[in-house]
Amino acid sequence: VGEKKLDQRIQSLPFGNGLRHFKNGISNLSQISGSERKNMAKILLGCLVGVMAAPGIKAVKALLDFIYLAQYPTHNNETLGYLRTALKEFHDNKSYFVNVKCREHLNLPKLHSLSHYIESIELFGTTDNYNTEMFERLHIDFAKHGWRATNQRDEFPQMIHWLCRQEKITFFNMKYLNTFLDPSPLHQRALETAALPITHLDVYNMFRFHRVALHDEIEGEKDIVRAMPKSAKLPNGRFDTVVVMTTDEAESHGLAGTRIGRLKVIFRLPDLIPAPGAPIPAPEAWPKVPLAYVEWYTRLPSEPSVQHGMYRISKPKPEASGHLPGEVLPVTSIRQSCMLFPVFKEAADQNQWNSTNVLDTAESFLVNNWVSKYCYQTIW
Numbered sequence: 001v002g003e004k005k006l007d008q009r010i011q012s013l014p015f016g017n018g019l020r021h022f023k024n025g026i027s028n029l030s031q032i033s034g035s036e037r038k039n040m041a042k043i044l045l046g047c048l049v050g051v052m053a054a055p056g057i058k059a060v061k062a063l064l065d066f067i068y069l070a071q072y073p074t075h076n077n078e079t080l081g082y083l084r085t086a087l088k089e090f091h092d093n094k095s096y097f098v099n100v101k102c103r104e105h106l107n108l109p110k111l112h113s114l115s116h117y118i119e120s121i122e123l124f125g126t127t128d129n130y131n132t133e134m135f136e137r138l139h140i141d142f143a144k145h146g147w148r149a150t151n152q153r154d155e156f157p158q159m160i161h162w163l164c165r166q167e168k169i170t171f172f173n174m175k176y177l178n179t180f181l182d183p184s185p186l187h188q189r190a191l192e193t194a195a196l197p198i199t200h201l202d203v204y205n206m207f208r209f210h211r212v213a214l215h216d217e218i219e220g221e222k223d224i225v226r227a228m229p230k231s232a233k234l235p236n237g238r239f240d241t242v243v244v245m246t247t248d249e250a251e252s253h254g255l256a257g258t259r260i261g262r263l264k265v266i267f268r269l270p271d272l273i274p275a276p277g278a279p280i281p282a283p284e285a286w287p288k289v290p291l292a293y294v295e296w297y298t299r300l301p302s303e304p305s306v307q308h309g310m311y312r313i314s315k316p317k318p319e320a321s322g323h324l325p326g327e328v329l330p331v332t333s334i335r336q337s338c339m340l341f342p343v344f345k346e347a348a349d350q351n352q353w354n355s356t357n358v359l360d361t362a363e364s365f366l367v368n369n370w371v372s373k374y375c376y377q378t379i380w
Contacts, residue, residue, distance in 0.1 A: 205266070
């Protein structure tokens, strides 16, 4: 694939939560930061599917598997076995890049260092114990801000005192805010089909929520999904794609019991219904939680692709009404956001694809499980 075609594919990718959008492609980047390299790794495989031969795709997938697995915050014999398998698959297929003249050889120190990861994890623990990257941002919070709070004379005791106060304030805020949380759990309920005696609804452009924690975190990472109508800045609107729990089989990880859908509207039913004289209370059966209207994609296949490890879905045919199949459900049924790769082909109409219309114009998609470490552990 040439630079122009690769840039065109990258430019046409839909937006994703926590994912940088390269609006001008990547071929013109002169100095690439570590953050940019990470964002490239999240999207390159999906842009190469269909143009790179199977051995190359397998090698890239295996290398990505190794990178994501090596960042697990906990490890056991099973996950270390996954690391060995990924490394073996990479070595079995890496000769593709020599055969197509990408490089004369792959005797690179960084590639050799991969063979020492498993031993290092067994000896010293998970890689986050000796990776300085996770603490790099804290230098600003704990050193620079702390120093500015001092009088710049004998600053170290003052900085320590300032840090202790910040910690106490954080714990107080958390304890105080927790007193306002509703202790009763939320339950999914079936929606009754009935004519609504209302003409107006509260509609929202987005909502934020905490993902289910996968390890020992107090709470999961924040996620955000959007359903934004057309505007001058968004001529096609922005309607994110999500993973929806549809059966009791659904869990916090894996795609069993889930479907992929596109969020079209976020709304809430009113507590009071307009009536002559005075408003009347809404029926008890009406959900009290916000609701979402989701348009469905086809059901997920039983297994992902062996080559690239991603599930393929498509747009279903419109119903008799002309609308795509959809459903109203509680927002609590939405487990997480997700990002879709359009399935690229050699078609002229794909030259018109861009990040705002590709979800409307493309017919088939791949579910991107590389968009974050969280998605890698939950979308499989």
